[in-house]
């Protein structure tokens with residue numbers, strides 16, 4: 707691939723480098739980079755995805771934590787296009803600073819370090835309004851949770867919070883052999899497209915987040931029990947939901963209805979406080 711000395715993959719940075727050319731080109735095809743696209747890559751590593759994306763789009767901004775990878779990557783990318791690398795922790799990185807002038811929005815990609823994938827997804831959702839789409843390689847189980855419908859075994863807090871913000875498409879599986887070193891788990895490639903407008907009205911978004919966390923805090927318990935600290939069984943019945951139901955069977959619309967009730971209760975409580 708190059709004349710540079712091979713970097714020894716670091717476990718603590720979740721480094722599993724893609725090396726299967728067929729799968730890499732399948733991923734790039736699914737991303738469909740176009741000239742001038744405002745691409746942002748999280749964790750470019752040795753550039754397996756960076757270089758083909760850069761050749762197609764002409765420019766790319768990357769956020770990479772491992773400082774030892776930055777200079778070799780820049781050297782490798784020299785003839786491919788205009789690469790900007792921020793040596794930074796993506797979990798603390800302000801992606802808004804990269805947002806192009808509206809109506810253009812960022813296209814985020816990455817073969818994410820699995821140890822931080824869930825907090826990273828939540829961090830990115832905070833900037834969803836400046837993001838056009840996201841394509842990620844993640845642990846297969848995480849992708850299944852992202853895409854899970856109500857009533858399925860994998861449906862949980864992550865499914866509800868991500869589906870509130872994005873349309874989720876599980877694109878294809880990547881076997882451990884696609885990476886160096888091979889991870890112990892299967893992976894999958896996923897597309898997340900933030901909704902232009904929320905598809906449901908949740909009232910106060912912080913109250914919604916709290917409600918969903920609380921509802922899934924004990925999966926096997928009924929809403930009457932899990933939501934007791936937030937609302938009464940009568941309030942649950944008031945929005946047309948059976949309090950004997952469990953969170954894992956509620957649709958996004960039903961969570962939204964509960965969240966609105968919770969928001970109203972909170973507002974009334976603060977109004978009544980002298």
Ligand SMILES: C[S@@+](CC[C@H](N)C(=O)[O-])C[C@H]1O[C@@H](n2cnc3c(N)ncnc32)[C@H](O)[C@@H]1O
Pocket residue numbers: 719720721722723724725748749750751752753754755769770771772775794795796797816817818819820822
């Ligand atoms: C699974 S590897 C993928 C590398 C490359 N994109 C590939 O597919 O071959 C994850 C990459 O994310 C980087 N990384 C790990 N933690 C990070 C963080 N908090 N912020 C930014 N990059 C991080 C690692 O150094 C590594 O380059």
